[in-house]
Amino acid sequence: MTTVDTRGPAPVLDNYLTHSRGLRSWLLTLDHKRIGLMYLVSVLGAFFLGGMFALLVRTQLLTPEGLIMDGDQYNQAFTLHGAIMVFLVIIPSVPAALGNFVLPIMLGAKDVAFPRLNLFSYWLWIVGAIFFVLSLFTGGLDTGWTFYTPYSVDQGSAMAGVIPALTGAFILGFSSIFTGMNFIVTIHRLRPPGMTWFRMPLFLWAIYATAIIQVLATPVLGITLALLIVERAFGIGIFNPVLGGDPVLYQHFFWFYSHPAVYIMILPAMGIISDLIAVHSHRHIFGYGFIAWSSIAIAIFSFLVWGHHMFTSGQSELVTVVFSLITFSVAIPSAVKVFNWLATMYKGTISWNTPMLYGMGFIFIFTIGGLTGLHLGTLGTDIHLHDTYFVVAHFHYVMMGSALIAFIGGIHHWWPKMTGRMYNENWGRFAFALVFIGFNLTFFSQFMLGSQGMPRRYASYVGLQQDVFQPYHIASTIGSYVLALGFFITAGYLIQSLIGGRRASANPWGGRSLEWQCTSPPPHDNFSEAPTVGDCYDFSVLRWDEQEQGYVWREDVPHPQQEEVEAT
Amino acid sequence: MPRTGTVMAGTDPAVDPRGVFDNPDDRRSAARFALWLLCIVLGMLFGGVIVALLVLRFDGAAWPSDLPRLPWQLWLSTGLLLMESVALVLATRRTSSTRRRLLVLAFVLAIGFIATQVWAWWDWHASVDLEARRTAVAALWVVGGVHVAHVLGGLVPLGLVLWGATTMEWSDRQNDRLRLTATYWHFLDAVWIAMMLTLLIVL
Amino acid sequence: MTSLLMMLAAAGTSTEATFWMPEGASTVAPDVDGLFDFINLICYIFFALVVAALIWFAIRYRQRKGQHTFEGGPTHNMALEITWTAIPTVIVVVMFILGLQTFLDLRTSPGNAYDINVTAQKWSWTFQHPEFAVTEAAELTVPANRPVRLLMGSQDVLHSLFVPAFRVKQDVVPGRYTSLWFEATQPGTYQLYCTEYCGKDHSLMLATVHVLEWDEFQAKMGKLAREYEEIPESQLPSYALTRLYNRCASCHTLDGSSSTGPSFKGLWERTAEGTTVFTDGSTLADLQKPGGVYDIPENYIRASLVNPQAHIVQGYTGAMPSFQGQLKERQIDALVLMIKHLDKLVDDQGNILENPDLGSETPQEGAADDNG
Structure with missing residues (x-):
């Protein structure tokens, strides 16, 4: 792109970006859009840091002996990669960053119910993140993101960064709880007239289901981490068998939160995809009710399956069998969603732009991630696959390939709304291709590694099977470099669009949910006039307007607002 | 605190700084809803503590058999907290002068609750030989401590309401605060009764 | 469905390494591999259907130049939705039952097992044969064609014993015993890993499993037992x-x-x-x-x-x-x-x-x- 194209509608002078100026007006803002944007920047910063650790881990594993780090360094690298990506990136990515920006506008509200609490959540997040970074400087952290006892309380081996990291995770947990509470109250109490529960865009259903999990599960993580901090600081043994505690109890507590946390990560992603697929296929979402209820069903089931992380832990066999059975029940609503998305595309008008490519990439990757969950939910095969790279590959397909890909897709989808600028589509498609190929190369190799027997969290793999493992590791590492390149290019063209991007119209994709009814970027109070709530998936009333460079209401279809005016 | 929002007419900017609620009543009911959610959050937290204690007691082989019985002062604590709830129920119904006295009483009762807790566990601790019983003792302390921490947290809004009742004209807003504060204390009361039952089973 | 599995299992009795699985050298390996292949088959079918539909729709229904308005289209179809909920439900129930059978086989140790006591500690394995009063470190010698039961304890943190060739794995937990059994079918040398993260040298907490025929096994145990006599x-x-x-x-x-x-x-x-x-x-x-x-x-x-x-x-x-x-x-x-x-x-x-x-x-x- 050589010339700067600024065609399109003239910018609206007073929008949320220009409403007030100065650093203070950002850091202490109560505007959900600015808070969402600050989350976005912070989360992407953490994503960069976590990604760097991932590249270190991958580079180490190019050779069986380990290329660049010793055991302790490697253990810190994978621990920080996991802890940062889980607690600082994926969990807040969609709900806190995109959710904060989009939720009130989609709902037709002026802001979330408690704007001050919202700002407080953001700053709690920052404090939690600082504790995490602190753990790097106070002696490192090598427990894995799961903080399994008794290793994490063993003064001899675990490092001095454990307490700061636990404190950080504890604080981040409360940030997440307050965000969840805020969203639940907002959705219950701030729906404008006309916005009934079953007129809400599916993204809101997903965020709502997520918020329920955040509110119910995160306190248990909080108390578990607090007990661990007490245990480590004062040398008592609630989870330490040497002092009369029970290490498997810790695992139960940890997974009671952390399994639902997986759905904190994937449910909002599914919500984004539901909206993305419908908007960019320009076709009414298929089976709205099924998708909405399946979000709630997943949220409920998610509390009943934690034991499937512990099939080999020594828990009783009956418990193991029951958990396996319930685990399969989660597979059904997930499968139903995939079929609904495909049915939405059927006979649609599918535009091959970047957000839709991410949407289709999501379906491809999530299908693999979901199906390989079957190998792990089945008891007989899980015994062999547990704690191998098969598990690593599976949860990267779900957490990274699905949750983060949807997040990136969502950023592209709402980028014109957030910034008022269009990015370069060709670069977008090219970067998507790199991300998609890089991702699959990195993580598909790991399925074979795992089923062949490569254990996870290994700094080296010298042994009888090293010749089997090495080619897969090399492929995986090359894939990770391609993936990283894709992300760097994405960062490049998105930043470029802020400076030289074409101005975005109010509705560049043809969406019907309320955020596409306000200007891009939205005004400070979201809507200059009360928006009209209709069927947010009925795209037949829109048409492309060349001059506007966006979609407008069809002249031959009566506009509900005009009807009202005529009626009065 | 600088506000960046333009304030809509009819809303109190100190309560609703972004003017998200068209009607103060909506705002009030939203706050009550949020408080219930907070109670659910804390209920999960206390539930976790209670489950941990029960598992340690009945699943672990290492629970000491010679721990002293439940300290009698805890019954006193229970009584004080129940009176606290009664005082707050009455305070939400009465008019100015009685209300102020009831709020002072509620505050004193809360302090009394904390004092009896400290007394109870101090006494109990003195009668335990710590060696080899550290984990059990610590677990019981955590149970008491987590609750006391939330009682301390409850003193802040109670103190604010009391301060409002003594220094300024009683307003709707203060009445809202009092009702929310009372609900939170009833919740603490309910949690304490659950904890008492657990302690009775455990000790 | 069971007969299909049996067929796949029978096809999988070969102990050769495949694209997915390492060589199998225990009695349960063919069962586990058969189950794995069965799940894989289901996955291939579903994946092929989903991706074929995805690509077909994406190409067939792409937005063409000048197409500026859209059809309304159907919003739901109850019969279709119930069908595609019911079919996966039946499939996962079958999968659960098959997995349960294999799991119970993996966990129920036969009565006449040869016992070995295993001690895990950072970062080494110790194997003790009570029958021969022999202790091995970092090497585990077991007889072929006889069930072997490992009774395992940890001295410090969590560990987990994993032998890919036997398809068995069990966490080793401090403060309690856990157990594991297998019956090796092929004399040979196999890798044993620690698969529960245990700190600095987790990836070096390895051992080699030697499977020997019973008489060779006895001879080796006798030699190890006499080791002390020669010190x-x-x-x-x-x-x-x-x-x-x-x-x-x-x-x-x-x-x-x-x-x-x-x-x-x-x-x-x-x-x-x-x-x-x-x-x-x-x-x-x-x-x-x-x-x-x-x-x-x-x-x-x-x-x-x-x-x-x-x-x-x-x-x-x-x-x-x-x-x-x-x-x-x-x-x-x-x-x-x-x-x-x-x-x-x-x-x-x-x-x-x-x-x-x-x-x-x-x-x-x-x-x-x-x-x-």
Whole structure:
């Protein structure tokens, strides 16, 4: 792109970006859009840091002996990669960053119910993140993101960064709880007239289901981490068998939160995809009710399956069998969603732009991630696959390939709304291709590694099977470099669009949910006039307007607002 | 605190700084809803503590058999907290002068609750030989401590309401605060009764 | 569905490595592989359907130039949605039942199993064969075509024992025992991993599994058992500390701290001076009077190994099992000598010294006394 194209509608002078100026007006803002944007920047910063650790881990594993780090360094690298990506990136990515920006506008509200609490959540997040970074400087952290006892309380081996990291995770947990509470109250109490529960865009259903999990599960993580901090600081043994505690109890507590946390990560992603697929296929979402209820069903089931992380832990066999059975029940609503998305595309008008490519990439990757969950939910095969790279590959397909890909897709989808600028589509498609190929190369190799027997969290793999493992590791590492390149290019063209991007119209994709009814970027109070709530998936009333460079209401279809005016 | 929002007419900017609620009543009911959610959050937290204690007691082989019985002062604590709830129920119904006295009483009762807790566990601790019983003792302390921490947290809004009742004209807003504060204390009361039952089973 | 699985399982009896699975060398491997292949088949079918539809729709229904308005289209179809909910439900129920069968096979150990005690500690494995009184470190020798049961305990943090070729895995948890069984079918050498993260050298916590035919196995066990007979007398205390003590270490420390049992540090002095107090209030000195059972200290140590319940030291619960029959006479000699000369073998913190100086007093004397 050589010339700067600024065609399109003239910018609206007073929008949320220009409403007030100065650093203070950002850091202490109560505007959900600015808070969402600050989350976005912070989360992407953490994503960069976590990604760097991932590249270190991958580079180490190019050779069986380990290329660049010793055991302790490697253990810190994978621990920080996991802890940062889980607690600082994926969990807040969609709900806190995109959710904060989009939720009130989609709902037709002026802001979330408690704007001050919202700002407080953001700053709690920052404090939690600082504790995490602190753990790097106070002696490192090598427990894995799961903080399994008794290793994490063993003064001899675990490092001095454990307490700061636990404190950080504890604080981040409360940030997440307050965000969840805020969203639940907002959705219950701030729906404008006309916005009934079953007129809400599916993204809101997903965020709502997520918020329920955040509110119910995160306190248990909080108390578990607090007990661990007490245990480590004062040398008592609630989870330490040497002092009369029970290490498997810790695992139960940890997974009671952390399994639902997986759905904190994937449910909002599914919500984004539901909206993305419908908007960019320009076709009414298929089976709205099924998708909405399946979000709630997943949220409920998610509390009943934690034991499937512990099939080999020594828990009783009956418990193991029951958990396996319930685990399969989660597979059904997930499968139903995939079929609904495909049915939405059927006979649609599918535009091959970047957000839709991410949407289709999501379906491809999530299908693999979901199906390989079957190998792990089945008891007989899980015994062999547990704690191998098969598990690593599976949860990267779900957490990274699905949750983060949807997040990136969502950023592209709402980028014109957030910034008022269009990015370069060709670069977008090219970067998507790199991300998609890089991702699959990195993580598909790991399925074979795992089923062949490569254990996870290994700094080296010298042994009888090293010749089997090495080619897969090399492929995986090359894939990770391609993936990283894709992300760097994405960062490049998105930043470029802020400076030289074409101005975005109010509705560049043809969406019907309320955020596409306000200007891009939205005004400070979201809507200059009360928006009209209709069927947010009925795209037949829109048409492309060349001059506007966006979609407008069809002249031959009566506009509900005009009807009202005529009626009065 | 600088506000960046333009304030809509009819809303109190100190309560609703972004003017998200068209009607103060909506705002009030939203706050009550949020408080219930907070109670659910804390209920999960206390539930976790209670489950941990029960598992340690009945699943672990290492629970000491010679721990002293439940300290009698805890019954006193229970009584004080129940009176606290009664005082707050009455305070939400009465008019100015009685209300102020009831709020002072509620505050004193809360302090009394904390004092009896400290007394109870101090006494109990003195009668335990710590060696080899550290984990059990610590677990019981955590149970008491987590609750006391939330009682301390409850003193802040109670103190604010009391301060409002003594220094300024009683307003709707203060009445809202009092009702929310009372609900939170009833919740603490309910949690304490659950904890008492657990302690009775455990000790 | 079951017959399909049987067919796949039968096809999978080959122990050769495949694209997905490493070579299989245990009786359960074909079952696990058959189940894995069955799930894979289901996955391939679903994946192919989803991706084919995805690509077909994306191309067939792409937005063409100049297409600026859209159709409404159907919003739902109850019959279709119920169908595509019901079919996966049936499939996962079948999968669950098949997985359950294999799991129960994996977990139910046959009665006539050959027992091996496994001790995991950072970052090594110790395998002890009670039947032959043999202890191996970092190498596990097992007989082919006989069920082997591992009874596992950890001395520090969580570990997990995994042998890919046998398709078995079980966490090793401190403070309790877990068990695992397999029946190896193919003589050969296989890799054993620790698969529960345990710190710095987690990835070096490896062992090699040697599967031998029964007679070869017996011969090797016999050779390992005689290993002690061939050790020079002067080396016995060091051998006991490096090869036998790991079985004592979970209860008896070397640094004086109290654990499940009394520390070995100072044990010899307490025994020699008779200061040890028993649960009934008597002291060891009472039993050491002329004509008493323990006229010489070595006999008390020896009796504690073969009949530990006879006298319980005050403050302990007497949790120790008897080692009668598990230890050879010469190994008992070695342990007695180790305890006697412990202060020369370890430093004050209980760390094992590289080159212990046993001084002028040769250990033979003690051994001679004991055997005398």
